Amino acid sequence: MAVVHRKTLVRALVLVVLAAAGYVAFSGPFMRKDAEQITLYGNVDIRQLDVAFRVGGRISKVLVEEGEDVRAGDILAELDDEPLRQSHAAASATLAMQEAVLLKLERGYRAEEVAQAEAAVVSARAQADHARREFTRIERLRASNAVSQKDFDSAKAIFVDAGASLKAATENFAKLRSGYQPEDVDAQRATVAAARAQLDQAGTALEDAVLKAPQDGVVLTRVREAGAMIQAGQAVYALSLTKPVWIRAYVKQPRLGLIKPGMPVRVAVDSAPGKSWPGAVGFISPRAEFTPKSVETQEVRDDLVYRIRVIADDPENVMRQGMPVTVTIDRGR
Numbered sequence: 001m002a003v004v005h006r007k008t009l010v011r012a013l014v015l016v017v018l019a020a021a022g023y024v025a026f027s028g029p030f031m032r033k034d035a036e037q038i039t040l041y042g043n044v045d046i047r048q049l050d051v052a053f054r055v056g057g058r059i060s061k062v063l064v065e066e067g068e069d070v071r072a073g074d075i076l077a078e079l080d081d082e083p084l085r086q087s088h089a090a091a092s093a094t095l096a097m098q099e100a101v102l103l104k105l106e107r108g109y110r111a112e113e114v115a116q117a118e119a120a121v122v123s124a125r126a127q128a129d130h131a132r133r134e135f136t137r138i139e140r141l142r143a144s145n146a147v148s149q150k151d152f153d154s155a156k157a158i159f160v161d162a163g164a165s166l167k168a169a170t171e172n173f174a175k176l177r178s179g180y181q182p183e184d185v186d187a188q189r190a191t192v193a194a195a196r197a198q199l200d201q202a203g204t205a206l207e208d209a210v211l212k213a214p215q216d217g218v219v220l221t222r223v224r225e226a227g228a229m230i231q232a233g234q235a236v237y238a239l240s241l242t243k244p245v246w247i248r249a250y251v252k253q254p255r256l257g258l259i260k261p262g263m264p265v266r267v268a269v270d271s272a273p274g275k276s277w278p279g280a281v282g283f284i285s286p287r288a289e290f291t292p293k294s295v296e297t298q299e300v301r302d303d304l305v306y307r308i309r310v311i312a313d314d315p316e317n318v319m320r321q322g323m324p325v326t327v328t329i330d331r332g333r
Contacts, residue, residue, distance in 0.1 A: 037328060037329065037330055038251070038255060038258060038259065038328070038329040039326060039327070039328050039329075040249040040250065040251055040308075040326070040327040040328075040329070041249065041250075041324065041325075041326055041327070042247050042248050042249030042250065042310070042324070042325055042327060043247070043248055043322055043323065043324055043325065044245060044246070044247055044248075044319045044320060044321050044322060044323045044325060045246040045247065045248050045309075045321065046240075046321040046322055047240070047241040047246060047321070048217075048220060048238055048239060048240045048241060048321075049214070049215075049238075049239055049241065050235035050237070050238055050239075051076060051211060051213065051214065051235065051236055051237040051238075051239050052211075052230075052232070052233050052234055052235050052236055053077075053079060053208060053209070053211055053230065053232060053233075053234075053236065054205075054208040054232055054233070055079070055084065055205045055208045055209065055232050056229075056230055056231040056232045056234075057079040057080055057081075057083065057084070057209065057229070057230070058079065058080045058227065058228070058229050058230075059077060059078070059079060059080075059224055059225070059226050059227060059228050059229075059230060059236070060078050060079060060080045060081075060226060061077060061078040061226060062076075062077045062222065062224065062225055062226050062236070063075055063076055063077060063078075064076050064077075064219055064222070064237070065219065065222060066219050066220065066221060066222050067218065067219060068218070068219050069216075069217075069218055069242075070213040070216070070217060070218070070219060070239070071213065071216050072212075072213055072214060072215050072216055073212055073213060074212060074213045075210055075211070075212055076211045076212065076213055076219075076236065076237055077211040077224075077236050077237075078209060078210050078211065079209040079210075079211075080209075081206060081209040084202070084205050084206045084209055085206060087202045087205070088199070088202040088203060088205075088206050090202075091195070091198045091199040091201075091202040092199055092202075094195050094198065094199075095192070095195040095196055095198075095199050097195075098188070098191050098192045098195045099192055099195075101188055101191075102185070102188045102189060102191075102192050105180045105184055105185045105188050106185060108179030108180060113176055114173070114176045114177055117169070117172050117173040117176045117177075118173050118177075120169045120172070120173070121166070121169045121170050121173045123169075124162070124165045124166040124168075124169040124170075125166055125169075127162045127165065127166070128159075128162040128163050128165070128166040130162070131155075131158045131159040131161075131162035131163075132159055132162070132163075134155055134158070134159070135155045135156055135158070135159035138151060138152050138155040138156075139152065139155075211236060211237075213239065214239075215239070215241055215243075216241070216242055216243045217239040217240050217241045217242050217243075218239070218240045218242060219237055219238075219239060219240075220237075220238040220239065220240045221237065221238035222236075222237055223235050223236055223237060223238065224236045240321060242314075242317070244311050244312070244313075245279075245311070245312045245313070245314045245319050246282075246309055246310070246311060246312075247267060247279070247309070247310040247311075247312055247325055247327060248307060248308075248309060249307075249308050249309075249310060249325075249327050250305040250306065250307055250308070251284075251305060251306055251308055252304070252305050253288065253304045253305065253306065256284075256306050258329075259281060259284065259308065259329060260281065260284075261281050261282060261283065261284060262280055262281060262282075263280065263281045263329055264278065264279070264280055264329075264330065265278070265279045265280060265281060265310055265312075265327050265328060265329050265330075266278060266279070266327070266328045266330070267279050267310065267312045267319075267325050267326070267327055267328075268325065268326045268328070269318060269319060269323055269324075269325050269326075270324065271318065271323075272318055276328070277312055277313050277314060277315075277316075277318075277319075278312070278313050279310050279311055279312030279313060279327075280310070280311055281308060281309075281310055281329070282309045282310060282311040283308060283309035284306060284307075284308050284309075285306050285307040285308065287306075288304050288305070288306055310327055
């Protein structure tokens with residue numbers, strides 16, 4: 001009886017070993033494949049921006065409709081730019097005037113003005129010399145009481161006045177000959193710089209009267225119509241960005257170390273069965289979170305995950321914002 005039991009036990013062990021060997025032989029390739037490929041589930045990121053004028057005014061043209069594809073630089077709308085043109089013309093005239101004043105200061109006084117000032121010095125000197133001689137003569141006569149005190153005081157006053165006139169004429173001639181003060185020239189240069197900045201600002205405002213698409217995308221919403229008065233920064237369009245396509249997916253914590261930025265991926269969507277498009281891992285969040293309800297995974301929803309961004313190519317324009325996608329990362333490449 002013991003011998004029979006021993007044989008039965010041996011046969012059972014042999015069957016277990018054979019079954020284990022067959023399972024390993026059969027499932028080995030699939031296990032390797034599963035280890036080399038990681039499948040993630042996510043959605044195409046919703047990326048949009050509000051497009052607005054940087055200046056206010058009245059909209060004169062609205063050129064694109066909702067749903068239209070636009071490229072970066074395409075004109076979307078225009079403002080009535082007549083007030084901006086007038087401001088630009090006024091700023092240009094102000095700059096020209098200030099530049100003329102600066103040129104005058106840098107060149108100094110005209111030669112005619114300097115010559116006139118020099119002639120005034122010669123005339124004032126002659127008058128001062130005459131007044132000095134006359135005062136000297138009257139002074140001697142007064143010493144002998146040959147003239148009255150009144151005549152003496154009058155001659156003295158004329159002499160003093162002639163000296164002051166000569167001094168003023170001499171200083172004026174020196175000023176004209178040396179030109180304007182450096183401080184005055186520097187102050188006028190600063191004024192010219194401010195006027196030029198105002199002209200540049202007016203030019204920028206005039207350019208901003210044309211609203212252009214900042215990036216490639218699709219017009220989601222046309223917010224304003226022609227004739228509307230708007231302020232700077234008020235949205236005219238809502239634009240959905242299409243390039244590049246960003247995909248938001250999540251990887252569970254145990255598999256986080258298997259994914260690196262730059263790894264190639266394949267992206268598939270339900271609306272195009274059997275097809276996939278290339279992409280690459282572009283970003284891995286440094287912060288852990290819990291799986292959002294909007295993402296379908298095969299694991300439990302409350303597992304700890306890390307968000308990753310995949311940058312995908314979409315030459316056929318198949319992917320739409322918010323669309324669920326399947327991301328396959330082939331670690332064997």
